[in-house]
Each structure stands twice: as C-alpha cells, then as structure tokens.
Amino acid sequence: MKTKSIYPLILIFVVSLFSSCFELVEEVTLNNDGSGEFEFTANLSQSKTKLKSIMLMDKINGHKVPSQADVTKEIVAICTLAKKTKGISKVSRSIDFENFIFSFKCQFDSVEALNSVVKNFRLSKKVTNKNHDKQFTYDKKKKILYRNFDAALKQEYTRLNAEDKKVFKGATYVSVYRFQKEVKATSNSKTKTSPNNKATMLKVNVLDVINKKSSLKNTIKLK
Amino acid sequence: MKFTKLVAIVILLCSSFSLFSQDFTSKIRDNALVVFTLNGDNILKKVPENEINISQLFYEFKREMRTDNINTMSDFGFKFNSSMVYAMEVDTNMLFNLFFMPIKDLTKFESMISEFSRNKVTTQKDGYKSVSNKRNTEHVVWNSEFAVFAFGYYTGSLYQYRYYNSSDDYNYYEENKAIEKVLKEDTANKLTVKEKSDRVDEILKKGYKLSYYDLNEEIPGEASNNEKVIEEEVIEEVEVMEVDNIPPPPPPPSVMEISEDVVEEVAIEAPSSSRRSYRKNNYYNDLYRKKSEINDYRRRIRNKIRNRRNDIREEKKNKLVKQIFDTRFNTIFNKDIAKSINSVSSFTKSKDKKADGVLWMRNDYFQNGMKSMMTSIFGYGYYGRRYRGGLLSNSLYSFGEDISITKLYFEKKGVRFTKESDNNEKSKKATNAIFSTKQDSRFLKYINGDKFIGYISSTFSSEAAIRELPNLWTSTYTQFSPEYREEMEVLADIMEVFMDEKAIGEMATGNAMFVLKDMKEKEVSYTSYQYDENYKRTKVQKTRTELQPEFLFMLTTKNESLLTRIMKLGIKNEVISQKGTYYTTQTKKSKLPMDFFFAIKDGIVFVTTDEIEIQTIVAGGNYKGITKKHRKLIEKNSQVVYFDSKKLVSYLPNESVRRRNIEEFMYFKENGFEEVLMTTKNQKGNLFSEGFMHTPKGENNSAMYIFEFLNGMIEIGRR
Numbered sequence: 001m002k003t004k005s006i007y008p009l010i011l012i013f014v015v016s017l018f019s020s021c022f023e024l025v026e027e028v029t030l031n032n033d034g035s036g037e038f039e040f041t042a043n044l045s046q047s048k049t050k051l052k053s054i055m056l057m058d059k060i061n062g063h064k065v066p067s068q069a070d071v072t073k074e075i076v077a078i079c080t081l082a083k084k085t086k087g088i089s090k091v092s093r094s095i096d097f098e099n100f101i102f103s104f105k106c107q108f109d110s111v112e113a114l115n116s117v118v119k120n121f122r123l124s125k126k127v128t129n130k131n132h133d134k135q136f137t138y139d140k141k142k143k144i145l146y147r148n149f150d151a152a153l154k155q156e157y158t159r160l161n162a163e164d165k166k167v168f169k170g171a172t173y174v175s176v177y178r179f180q181k182e183v184k185a186t187s188n189s190k191t192k193t194s195p196n197n198k199a200t201m202l203k204v205n206v207l208d209v210i211n212k213k214s215s216l217k218n219t220i221k222l223k
Numbered sequence: 224m225k226f227t228k229l230v231a232i233v234i235l236l237c238s239s240f241s242l243f244s245q246d247f248t249s250k251i252r253d254n255a256l257v258v259f260t261l262n263g264d265n266i267l268k269k270v271p272e273n274e275i276n277i278s279q280l281f282y283e284f285k286r287e288m289r290t291d292n293i294n295t296m297s298d299f300g301f302k303f304n305s306s307m308v309y310a311m312e313v314d315t316n317m318l319f320n321l322f323f324m325p326i327k328d329l330t331k332f333e334s335m336i337s338e339f340s341r342n343k344v345t346t347q348k349d350g351y352k353s354v355s356n357k358r359n360t361e362h363v364v365w366n367s368e369f370a371v372f373a374f375g376y377y378t379g380s381l382y383q384y385r386y387y388n389s390s391d392d393y394n395y396y397e398e399n400k401a402i403e404k405v406l407k408e409d410t411a412n413k414l415t416v417k418e419k420s421d422r423v424d425e426i427l428k429k430g431y432k433l434s435y436y437d438l439n440e441e442i443p444g445e446a447s448n449n450e451k452v453i454e455e456e457v458i459e460e461v462e463v464m465e466v467d468n469i470p471p472p473p474p475p476p477s478v479m480e481i482s483e484d485v486v487e488e489v490a491i492e493a494p495s496s497s498r499r500s501y502r503k504n505n506y507y508n509d510l511y512r513k514k515s516e517i518n519d520y521r522r523r524i525r526n527k528i529r530n531r532r533n534d535i536r537e538e539k540k541n542k543l544v545k546q547i548f549d550t551r552f553n554t555i556f557n558k559d560i561a562k563s564i565n566s567v568s569s570f571t572k573s574k575d576k577k578a579d580g581v582l583w584m585r586n587d588y589f590q591n592g593m594k595s596m597m598t599s600i601f602g603y604g605y606y607g608r609r610y611r612g613g614l615l616s617n618s619l620y621s622f623g624e625d626i627s628i629t630k631l632y633f634e635k636k637g638v639r640f641t642k643e644s645d646n647n648e649k650s651k652k653a654t655n656a657i658f659s660t661k662q663d664s665r666f667l668k669y670i671n672g673d674k675f676i677g678y679i680s681s682t683f684s685s686e687a688a689i690r691e692l693p694n695l696w697t698s699t700y701t702q703f704s705p706e707y708r709e710e711m712e713v714l715a716d717i718m719e720v721f722m723d724e725k726a727i728g729e730m731a732t733g734n735a736m737f738v739l740k741d742m743k744e745k746e747v748s749y750t751s752y753q754y755d756e757n758y759k760r761t762k763v764q765k766t767r768t769e770l771q772p773e774f775l776f777m778l779t780t781k782n783e784s785l786l787t788r789i790m791k792l793g794i795k796n797e798v799i800s801q802k803g804t805y806y807t808t809q810t811k812k813s814k815l816p817m818d819f820f821f822a823i824k825d826g827i828v829f830v831t832t833d834e835i836e837i838q839t840i841v842a843g844g845n846y847k848g849i850t851k852k853h854r855k856l857i858e859k860n861s862q863v864v865y866f867d868s869k870k871l872v873s874y875l876p877n878e879s880v881r882r883r884n885i886e887e888f889m890y891f892k893e894n895g896f897e898e899v900l901m902t903t904k905n906q907k908g909n910l911f912s913e914g915f916m917h918t919p920k921g922e923n924n925s926a927m928y929i930f931e932f933l934n935g936m937i938e939i940g941r942r
Contacts, residue, residue, distance in 0.1 A: 025752065025760065045749040049769055052816035068814075097814070099750045176758045199758040 021046040021170040024206070029178040030145060034110045034138050044100035051100050061163040068097050075102060081120050082106050087113025111136035111145075143181065143223070149216040157210045171206035179222055187219035197223075247308040247323035247369070248570070250555050253562040257311040258570065258583045264304045265579045269633055269926035272296050272303065278930070279937040292338060300332025301325065301370075310564070316379035317547050321555075322372040329367050336363055348549075351556040359545040364552050371555060375548065382540035393525065401426040402517050406510065416520045423517065433524050569645055573628040579926070580631040586644075633926035637896075637917040644909045651908025656687035658861045658905035663734040663779045665827060667857065669840065670738055670775075670849040676874075677866025678738040680857045686728025730786065734779040736857075739866070740833075741773045742874040745817075770874060771817055776830040783823050790821070804841040807834070861910075862903040868896045869919075886939045894919065894932055 022044040030036040044051060057065050066074075075093055082091045087109035094103045108114050119133045137146040157165065182197035191202045200220060208214035251258060275281050276295045285293060296303055302325040312319040326332050333352075337345070340354045340363065353364040361374040377383075401423045409419065417434045424432045554560055564570050573583045626645040631638070646654060662682040670678075747769045752760045780786055790806055793799040797812045805822040808815050820837035822829045831837050839846075849857070856863050872892050877885060897917040904911055922928040 023751070027760070043750065043752070045751065046767065048749060049747055049771070049816045052814060055814065056816070098811070101750060174752075176754070176760070178758070194757045196757055201754065201758045 022167075023172045023174065025174045025176070027176045027178075028136070030111075030138065030180075032180050034140055035108060036111075037105070037107050038114055039103060039105040041101065041103040044102075048098075048100045061161060063164075071095070071097075071102075075104070077124070078104060078117075078121060081124060082117045085113060085116045085120060088117060111138045143221065145177065145179075145220045145222070147175065147177075147216060147218040147220070153210045154212060168206050168210065173204050173206055173209060173216065175202040175216060175218070176200070177220060179220075181222040184221045184223045186221075188215065188217060190214060191218060191220075246306065248565055249563045250323065250560060251308070251310040251321070251564040252312050252560055253564050253566050254314060255310045255312045255564050256585045257309070258564055258581075259309040260574075260581045260583075261307045261309075262576070262579050262581075263302075263307055265577075266633070266926060267304045269579075269924055270930045274927075274930070279934040279941075280930070283937055288339075290338060293335065297328070298331055299335055300328040300330070302327035313378065316377060317375050317544065318378050319373060319375045319551060323369060324372070325369045326365060326367065332365065332370065336365075349553070349557060351552060353552065355548075359541055359548065362548060362552070364556070366556055371552070373548065373552075375544070377540055377544050379543075382536050382543065397427060398423065398521075399514075402514050405517070406513050412513075416516055419517050420521055423521070433521055436528055437524050569626045569628070573630075575630055577632065578630040579633050582627075582629040582631075584627050584629070586625065586627050633924075633929070635923050635925065637915050638925045638929070640914045642912040643906070644911075646909050653687075653691040654905055654908045654910060656691055657683050658910070660684050660733060660861075662736070662857050663732075663777075663827070664858070665825070666734070666736045666777045667849040667854055669777065669829075669846050671740075672847045673850045673853065674740065676739045676741065676870050678736060678853075678863070679865075680736045680860075680863040681733075682735075682861055683733040684728065685731055685733035686724045688733065689724035689727055726782075729781040732779045732781060736777045738775045739772060739871075740775060742770050743773055744768045745771045770876070771832065773832050775833070775836065778828040778830075780823070780826055780828055783826060786823055786828060790823070805837045856900070856902060860902040860904045862901075864899075864901040866899055868899050868916075887936055890935055890939055894935065 022042065023046075025039075025041040025043065027039040027041075028036060029038075054060050054065055055068070059065060072095055075095055079091050079093050082088050082104075088106050089109075090105075090107045092105045094101070094105075096102070106117075114136055115134050118135055119130075122130075122133065131150060131152075134148050137148060138144070139146070157168070176199065178199045180198070183193050183200055186193065186200055188202055190204060191200050193200050200218075202216065202218060204214040204216065209216060248258065248260070272295075281296070293299065305325040307325070308323045310319075310321045310323075312321065333345075336354060343354050343356075346353050346355075351364050351366045353362055355362045360376065362371075364371045364373060402419075404426055405414075405419050405422045408422070414422070417437075420434050421432045424434075570583050573581055575581055625647050627642060628645075629640060629642045631640050660682045662680055666680075745768065746766050748764050748766050751763055751765050753763050754760055790799065790801075793806070794801055797810050799806045799808055799821070800810050801807075802820075805820055807821070808819045817832055818834075820829075820831050820834050822837050822841050824841060829837060829840050831840075848854075853863075853865065856865070869892075872895060875888075875892075877888065897919055899914075899916050901914040902912065916925075918925045918928040
C-alpha cells in the first residue's frame with residue numbers, strides 16, 4: 001500500500017477547498033500631449049491561501065508551478081524590457097508574495113511606446129500572433145483615446161481543461177483612465193465617467209470578456 | 224470395501240469433470256505471468272442475471288455494441304455462472320493474452336461471434352473453430368464447451384523492425400567518392416543515369432548492380448533459408464521466459480542521406496561577389512545537380528528494396544505468429560499441457576472459492592512482459608520510456624516481490640481486497656528489518672475518541688530502511704539496466720557512507736501519525752481596492768471565510784536536542800517564532816498557506832494547525848484517547864490508512880465540481896462508500912495488505928450496492 005501517495009492527495013484536497021479569485025487593474029493617466037503614466041496591477045490576494053498551497057507543489061493540473069524566484073525573474077524581465085524601450089521612463093515594480101499582489105508602473109512619451117513594450121514582450125516570448133501589439137491609439141488632433149481589444153480568447157479558453165477554467169471564475173478586470181481634459185463620450189456602454197468628467201472606469205468580469213459578453217474595447221472622446 | 228472405493232472413484236471423476244469444465248487453469252502454461260480468475264457463480268449469486276438484464280449498465284452495453292440480437296445476458300451464449308479466467312503468458316517469441324469463457328449455448332455464441340466479427344470467415348480446425356483478424360494477432364477460438372479470446376504480440380528479436388536490418392550495405396562516404404569519380408570520367412555527360420549508377424557499383428566492387436532491382440521484385444542478399452528459421456523458432460513449450468535485450472534505437476533514419484544534400488547545399492549557397500566566384504558557383508551547381516540525379520536514382524531503388532524487405536519480414540513474422548498461435552490453440556483444445564500453472568505451488572495456494580476475483584501475478588517478470596509488449600506496440604519509442612515506468616512503478620513495498628496475490632471479496636458490509644506478496648530472500652530480510660517495529664502507543668492518547676475524518680499511521684525502522692534501501696534500489700535498478708550495475712553499486716556504497724542511518728534513525732525513528740481531525744471555517748483577510756468618486760484607488764482590507772483542514776501530526780524522535788537546535792535555527796532565520804514552550808510559523812517570512820504550531824515533548828514532535836491543541840499538549844492536558852477499534856488496527860499493522868469517505872466528501876464544496884457533473888457529485892456524496900480502510904503488515908518478510916470499503920448502512924450486499932450505484936450514475940449521466 002503506497003501511503004506516500006496519500007500526502008499529495010491531501011494537499012490537492014486542501015487546494016480544492018479554496019476558491020480562486022483575482023482582479024486585474026489597468027490605470028492610464030493621459031496628458032494632453034499624449035504622454036502619461038501607466039500602471040498594471042494583478043491582485044491575487046483573495047486566493048492567497050490557495051496560491052500558498054499551490055506554491056508548495058511541483059505541479060498542478062499538469063502545469064509546473066513556478067517558484068517565487070521564477071515569478072520575480074519574469075516581472076524583472078518585463079521591467080528590463082520596458083526600460084530598454086524608447087519613450088518609456090521611470091519603470092518600477094512591486095512584488096508582494098505575502099498578499100500575492102504584483103504591479104508594474106512606468107511613464108510614457110506616447111501610447112505608441114506602451115505598445116512597443118507589449119510588442120517587445122511578445123517577441124521575447126517568440127509569439128507570432130501580432131493581434132495584441134496595438135493596445136492603445138491616441139489621436140491628438142481629434143482628442144480620442146482608443147483602447148483596442150480584439151482578442152479571440154474563447155478559442156484559447158475552450159482548449160483549457162476544466163480545472164484550469166475554474167481560475168477565471170469570479171475574476172475581474174478594471175480599466176481606469178484619467179485625463180487632463182474632460183470626457184465627452186465613451187463607446188463602451190459599461191464605462192462609468194467620474195463626476196468631474198476627467199476619469200473613466202470600466203469594470204468587467206474576465207469570463208464575460210472571454211465569452212464576448214463584455215469587452216475592454218473603448219473609444220474615449222475628450223472635449 | 225470395494226464398493227466404497229468405487230464410490231470414491233465416481234466422486235473423483237465427477238469432481239474432475241466439473242473441474243475440467245470450469246477450471247481453465249489446467250490449460251494455462253506454467254510460464255504465465257498473470258492469471259486472473261473471476262468467480263462468475265459467486266458474483267451472479269450476488270447480482271442475479273435478471274437484474275443485470277434490465278439494468279442501465281446492460282442497456283449502455285447494448286447501445287455501445289449496436290446490436291439488436293442481444294437482449295439478455297444469455298444471448299451471448301456464455302455460461303456466466305462459472306469461472307472465467309484471463310492469463311498472460313510470455314515466451315521467447317510471443318506475449319499471449321488469453322481469456323477463457325465457458326459456453327452454455329453454442330448456437331447463440333456462434334451467432335454472436337458471426338455478428339461481431341462482421342462475418343469474417345470461420346475456420347474449422349481439428350477440434351476447434353476460429354475467427355481471426357487479418358494480421359493474425361487477435362483470435363476467437365472455441366469448441367462446444369468453451370471459448371478463448373486471444374490476442375498477442377510478437378516479442379522476439381528476429382523479425383522486429385530495425386532500420387539497418389532493412390537497409391543494404393550503404394556507405395555514404397564511399398558512394399559519394401564513387402559518384403564523383405564517375406562524373407569526372409563522364410565529363411561529356413554521355414552516360415545515362417542507369418549507366419552511371421552501374422559504374423558506381425563497379426567502382427564499389429558490389430556483387431550486384433542496383434539498377435537490376437529497379438524492375439524486379441527480387442531483392443539482393445535475401446536468403447532463402449529463412450523458412451528454416453521459422454521452423455526452429457516455433458517452440459511448443461518454453462519453460463523459462465527470456466526477454467530479448469533490445470538494443471537502443473538506431474540513430475534517426477536518413478540522416479546520412481540528408482546530410483549529403485546539406486553538405487552540397489552549404490557549398491553552393493556561399494555568397495558570391497565576383498565573376499570568378501559566380502563561375503565557381505555555377506560549377507558547383509552543375510556538379511550538385513548531376514550528383515543529385517545519381518543519388519536520387521539510387522535512393523529510389525534502395526527505398527524500394529527496403530520496403531520490399533520490410534514486407535517480407537512482416538510476412539514472415541505474421542506466418543510465424545500464426546504458427547505459434549495455432550500450436551498454442553492445439554495445446555488448449557487437443558492436448559494436455561505438460562506443466563500447467565497448477566504445478567506452481569503459490570498459484571494453487573492462491574485458489575479461493577470464497578473470493579469473487581483472484582489476481583495472481585509474477586511481479587518482476589510481469590514488468591519484463593509488459594516491457595516486451597510495449598516495445599512491440601510502440602517500437603523503439605518505448606525504449607527510453609520503459610525505464611521511467613519501471614522505476615516509478617516500484618515502491619518500497621513492491622521491491623523484490625516475486626509473486627503477489629490479490630483477492631477481491633464482495634461481502635455483505637463492504638468490498639474487501641487482500642494482497643499478499645511472496646518476496647525473494649533478500650527482500651524478506653530487508654522487509655523483516657524495516658517492518659518489525661510497533662507504533663508509538665503514546666500517539667494514541669492525543670486523539671479524541673473517533674472524532675476525526677481520517678488518519679494515516681506508519682511505523683517502520685528508518686535506520687533499517689536507510690541501511691537496506693540503497694541495496695534494494697540497486698538490485699531493482701540493475702534489473703532494468705544491467706550495464707550500470709557497477710555504477711549503481713558504487714552509488715549505494717556512497718549513500719551508505721554519507722547517510723548516517725543511526726543519526727537519522729535517532730532523529731526520526733520511523734513512527735509517525737497524521738490525523739485529519741476536522742475541516743473548519745476560518746476568517747481570512749485579503750487586500751482589495753476601493754475607488755473614490757474620481758476613481759482614485761486605495762487599498763482596503765476585507766475578510767472572507769475559507770474552509771481549512773485541522774490536523775495533528777506526530778513523529779517520534781530520540782534526539783530532541785538536535786531538533787530543538789534546528790528550531791532555534793528557524794527562529795534565527797525568522798522562518799518560525801517561539802511562543803513560550805511551543806513554536807509557530809506565524810512569521811512575516813512564512814510562505815505557508817496556514818499557521819502551524821510545533822512542540823517537542825517527551826520524544827514526540829507535534830505539528831498541528833490548532834493553537835489550543837498545542838497549548839493543551841505542552842501543558843500536559845488530557846485527551847480521551849483513540850477508540851479500541853482503531854487502537855487495535857494501529858497496534859497490529861505497520862501502515863494504516865483510514866478515512867471516513869462520506870465525511871470527507873461532505874466537506875468538498877459543490878463549486879469544486881464542474882456544473883455539468885454536479886448531479887453525479889451530489890449522488891456520490893449521498894450514496895458513496897462510507898469508511899475506507901487499508902492496512903499493511905509484515906508476515907515473516909512478506910507484506911500483507913488488506914483494504915475494506917464499507918457500503919452505506921442498510922446495504923447487505925456490496926456487489927449489488929456497486930451495481931446499483933453504477934446504474935444510478937449512468938442514469939444521471941443520461942439526463
């Protein structure tokens with residue numbers, strides 16, 4: 001009788017007790033000249049007990065569990081890539097394994113520079129799909145910020161196994177954009193505009209985005 | 224006196240007849256690796272045939288088989304209330320899988336076979352009929368009393384596919400030189416490609432011309448005495464199983480052929496910047512084209528020869544396989560086997576009328592048999608994989624087991640299985656040394672009655688394990704890779720030198736117990752965000768409830784001082800902190816999902832998730848102690864795994880299951896097994912394991928319970 005094999009089973013049992021949840025926050029502060037500040041935060045704090053249990057394992061659902069060092073290395077690599085990108089400055093990061101909150105912050109001369117970071121990251125991972133290269137477009141003359149999003153996530157999602165799919169249950173994505181000028185109109189019906197008309201917020205469920213019930217796509221016209 | 228003798232003879236004849244009609248084991252050779260006997264009579268008494276006929280399970284089976292002619296079990300024509308036997312036999316050339324089924328109604332059976340074999344031709348032989356697949360690897364063979372479903376794989380080495388076996392004496396370097404020579408001789412380009420190829424053969428002093436075989440079916444060097452080999456290979460009764468040492472896979476095919484192109488391509492693709500190099504390039508291009516023409520011509524003929532060789536090899540292999548099968552069927556239906564499996568004492572001892580199923584297995588040979596089968600199915604691709612499978616499939620408990628016997632009983636109150644091993648002398652010695660310890664009885668007083676979900680109790684001598692295991696691993700590993708015997712022995716010695724078994728044995732004797740006490744809801748804080756009216760983000764602390772396990776782990780130590788020093792080191796590095804007389808992982812640096820509390824007291828290391836419990840332990844508080852039933856189990860066995868399945872499953876949140884499976888999950892929660900118990904103990908160097916799964920209260924027939932449970936699951940699945 002292999003009692004040895006019981007221990008990982010107990011760990012898996014423990015892991016299955018904790019539901020997972022995470023929130024992704026994208027914040028852009030856009031100046032009139034097209035420059036600005038970008039911050040992206042992944043907050044997995046709600047699932048920290050589960051993540052701490054998972055971090056004790058070698059593998060879960062057939063995937064290798066990255067160590068803290070692996071995760072840190074990956075975030076540092078993104079920061080290094082951003083620092084090397086023309087038009088990107090003041091790159092900073094925050095890594096918190098106690099609460100599982102990770103963030104990346106930088107300043108940009110134009111949204112094109114931000115797009116370059118995304119593209120360079122894609123190239124560093126040898127991904128050939130160019131669909132995500134242009135995340136933002138800013139038309140200075142027309143004073144319109146375009147948040148582009150045309151990802152066919154459903155197909156990728158369908159390929160995942162049932163256990164992996166559970167990760168997205170309850171996950172949210174928040175986009176907050178701040179401007180120096182007032183907002184005239186937004187295209188995404190789920191967008192809220194602040195009382196001072198200088199900020200917008202879009203909060204959607206990740207699963208809805210995957211299933212195309214919601215989208216991050218937005219066109220924000222400024223006065 | 225004479226009359227009594229006569230009666231005795233009649234009784235003996237009757238019983239031997241009934242044995243003959245039902246006991247197929249006399250038809251199984253003594254080189255069998257696996258024999259599984261299913262006691263149909265026992266099972267049908269527990270789950271009657273008429274119940275099966277109207278069950279969802281049978282309905283599903285009929286649906287899968289897509290037949291209208293089978294409406295009841297009896298339509299198969301089998302005698303289900305008799306023993307059915309499966310056997311795996313291996314000899315030098317073949318691995319046989321034989322499934323023996325008694326026949327009740329020959330007409331029904333033959334009509335079923337005719338339907339399922341899609342009207343394949345039935346061959347009438349001496350004493351039996353048979354239907355086979357095209358490659359002669361699958362057969363159904365029967366007479367009026369019983370049928371044998373047989374399939375097998377050729378495991379011999381003579382006809383195994385090997386790239387270089389089917390290739391001719393091709394030498395790239397020699398041939399390339401010869402081609403260059405021919406091209407130099409024929410600068411005017413007057414020779415045809417065939418003539419050039421013939422000239423290459425002349426230069427290489429081959430005894431044949433490759434072009435000759437372009438239009439002929441004949442192939443070079445094909446010996447006509449292969450038929451003789453076949454005759455020699457058919458061995459009727461092979462007593463000792465030998466599995467060929469299959470050499471490692473050949474290097475990837477066609478490398479040599481590809482490389483010549485690559486070499487040339489590199490040469491012609493050199494950058495040219497002047498007229499001279501342009502001319503030079505042209506020269507190389509032309510040379511390359513001419514060489515390619517000859518090469519392509521010769522390669523095409525070679526491929527044809529190679530394919531033909533493979534076809535011939537395959538034909539011969541199939542012929543041999545057919546012959547071997549025919550010989551085997553002849554012994555089953557027309558002859559008595561000189562040495563049947565019944566001559567193996569452990570097999571005869573394993574027979575048990577009360578058991579519903581008995582699996583007798585020659586463990587070490589079984590692995591070799593599986594290895595041969597896998598190599599035969601997957602070819603050389605399996606060669607690398609088999610090491611992994613072989614080593615991983617061995618645990619401490621199956622090292623050196625010669626024979627294992629597993630029995631299954633569907634009892635009134637639950638399903639029981641037993642597994643006994645028959646170890647070799649070396650393993651017996653090691654098992655005795657490792658598994659002769661008793662569990663630390665002091666553990667039991669820290670458990671509160673039977674207020675737990677489950678526990679694992681384990682006792683063994685860690686000192687003996689460290690001393691014995693390197694050698695056992697060595698002998699197991701070298702079974703798979705004898706070429707590394709020396710290296711493994713040196714490694715075992717090094718392990719012995721570096722591992723101080725006495726010191727380790729003192730630190731952790733090998734007595735340990737894990738008790739899963741409860742699952743409790745706990746409030747856990749987490750960070751989230753809130754946004755002001757202008758969507759400025761600020762961090763907020765929120766709480767949520769999570770279900771967390773409560774457990775107690777105990778470990779005996781004889782070296783408290785060393786462990787205390789380790790704890791102090793943990794405090795120094797802020798991995799743990801001290802709270803009076805106990806320790807905790809409640810530190811900033813903790814990477815653990817929940818808080819743990821430790822204490823070392825009276826030679827026992829305690830680890831728990833419950834702070835009150837650790838405080839009670841260090842204060843010398845009293846517990847009720849484990850119940851008598853479990854105490855007995857723990858005291859008598861080396862390993863005990865017990866869990867209340869129903870209790871355990873009740874804690875699993877419904878959200879952890881996919882929505883589409885929720886009904887099945889709820890059904891399982893309500894109707895699944897109750898307690899599950901597994902024990903292992905040492906019996907004179909052999910390990911004896913026993914498992915018992917309790918059926919829910921009120922059930923008095925575990926076979927019927929499983930049958931109904933499966934039917935319920937199928938019904939839900941169909942909704």
